[in-house]
Amino acid sequence: MGPGEQGATAGVRRPPLSRFTHFAAIDWSGAVGARQKGIAVAICRIGADAPTLLVPDGGWSRLKVLEWLQHAMPADTLVGLDLGPSLPFADRGAFFPGWAESPADARGLWALIERICTDDPHLSASSFVDHAEAARHFRRHGGRKGEFFDGRGRLRVTEEAQRLQGLNPYSNLNLVGASQVGKSSLTGMRVLHRLQDTLPIWPFDESATGSLIVEIYTSIAAIAAGRPRGRSKMRTIAELNAALAAIGSATVAGDGAIDDHSSDAILTASWLRTAADRAALWHPAQLTAALARTEGWTFGVS
Known part of the structure; x- marks a missing residue:
């Protein structure tokens, strides 16, 4: 961090509150192959309806998610991606110390x-x-x-x-x-x-209108819903519905088992709906302008 940057939030890009009409969460996968079973996408509207799990024909691929984000996602959606948008930089002043091609941001x-x-x-x-x-x-x-x-x-x-x-x-x-x-x-x-060039990505971009991408950590949503630390994964509909109810969401239909990728996406979409208007989450004390260019920030971490 440069002089005067520690704890400073001047220059950090923040969206206005209460602008989103939809909330989506994407559980991501780095697996090899054309289709990834670990990808799950859920979306909900303003209100209290339970999120909908989106399942395209043939399942999700990373390219299909990219196409959905670019062309099919509703306008004014706050969408959380469960992945790290960057690598460590601040601790050593570089992503890859000693490599001449190590980028600046x-x-x-x-x-x-x-x-x-x-x-x-x-x-x-x-x-x-x-x-x-x-x-x-x-x-x-x-x-x-x-x-x-x-x-x-x-x-x-x-x-x-x-x-x-x-x-x-x-x-x-x-x-x-x-x-x-x-x-x-x-x-x-x-x-x-x-x-x-299609969607702003917080906190790297300025964002006044339209949809916005944030980094999510699905365990934050699970803990907010009362799941024990270290036991955030929900593998039954009953567990998922108890968590949804705890954060004021309607529950999903059915019973029995559910994979944890799907349950993570469903619960986190609902949590984003409850968290989007919490001003403190857009103003984390340690998020400086330098970090907003290099490392980014996880939405929900104060």
């Missing part, structure tokens, strides 16, 4: 990943993961750990703030394990690169 990072992965199918990011310079900063499968990857991996400022809220964030530089979010984040950055 998040948009440069998205462009770098897109350029290196331009031939990777299905908006995957395998070429970036295996890039000789980038790989020096990642923990990869097969016990491959770059020389610049320390401990559990570097965290963004917003992820450090998540820890203070009792959450358990993983470094976006960690690409190993069931709970890792690194691959999802890298593939998501390819989507953000393609969306940047």
Whole structure:
């Protein structure tokens, strides 16, 4: 951070409140392949109706989500993407210290990943993961750990703030394990690169009207709905409906089992509807103009 930036929010882009008519949540996936079972999309309107789970023919792919965001999503939608839109920067003054091509901001990072992965199918990011310079900063499968990857991996400022809220964030530089979010984040950055001229992305963009993308952490919605920390996943309709009711939403029909990707998307869409007008969530104390250009911020982290 530069002089005078600590705790300063001047220059950080904030949308006006009470402008959204729809609220969507997308549980993302970094898996290889044309279709990803881990992607789920849910949307709701202003009011208290239960969110609708959207299931296209053939299931979701990353390209299908991109097309929905660009062409089919309702106007004035606040949409949350469950992925990291950037990598750690503030702790070392760079995304990739020592690499001459290390970008100066998040948009440069998205462009770098897109350029290196331009031939990777299905908006995957395998070429970036295996890039000789980038790989020096990642923990990869097969016990491959770059020389610049320390401990559990570097965290963004917003992820450090998540820890203070009792959450358990993983470094976006960690690409190993069931709970890792690194691959999802890298593939998501390819989507953000393609969306940047179509939809504003908070807090990187100014945003006065229309739809807006924010980063979400679905555990925040689950905890707000009374789910125990460490047990945020809901795998039955009964569990999901209890959480929906706790935040003032109508419940969904049916009973029995539900996959946690779908339940995460449904609950988080409803939570976004309740949280969008909370001014404090758009004014986190640690979000500076510098972080808004480089690391971004998770909506719901104070």
